[in-house]
Amino acid sequence: xxxxxxxxxxxxxxxxxxxxxxxxxxxxxxxKKENEYYQDxxxxxxxCGIAYNGMLIALDGFLVLKGAENPKARKSxxxxxxxxxxxxxxxxxITNSAYQILHLSxxxxxxxxxxxxxxxxxxxxxxxxxxxxxx
Numbered sequence: 435x436x437x438x439x440x441x442x443x444x445x446x447x448x449x450x451x452x453x454x455x456x457x458x459x460x461x462x463x464x465x466k467k468e469n470e471y472y473q474d475x476x477x478x479x480x481x482c483g484i485a486y487n488g489m490l491i492a493l494d495g496f497l498v499l500k501g502a503e504n505p506k507a508r509k510s511x512x513x514x515x516x517x518x519x520x521x522x523x524x525x526x527x528i529t530n531s532a533y534q535i536l537h538l539s540x541x542x543x544x545x546x547x548x549x550x551x552x553x554x555x556x557x558x559x560x561x562x563x564x565x566x567x568x569x
Contacts, residue, residue, distance in 0.1 A: 448562065451489070535557070
């Protein structure tokens, strides 16, 4: 894949992932933070789900760039862990942590601790930066 083709792929996935993160950030604002806790669990759960999906879009782009096979069936977290683990162990650690925070603790459990949620969002942004196009 040429550099121009890589940049096109990066642009497509990066733009979409950032669109999700912007939406997640806007949704999280509706949860209204007091002290270090969000007040509305529904918005936190929704924002975490959106951010997690944005992260997965970025991971899809990363794997496309690395030549991983894209399965026809729905992908599980195990798919991402398996393929990312073969390529970048640090990225795998970040992915696992973001999965725990955003998907499990945030989306499913509805944790309202603002510091924990911020950490999950930061990790999602770190993953998305991996596919940022070169200007």
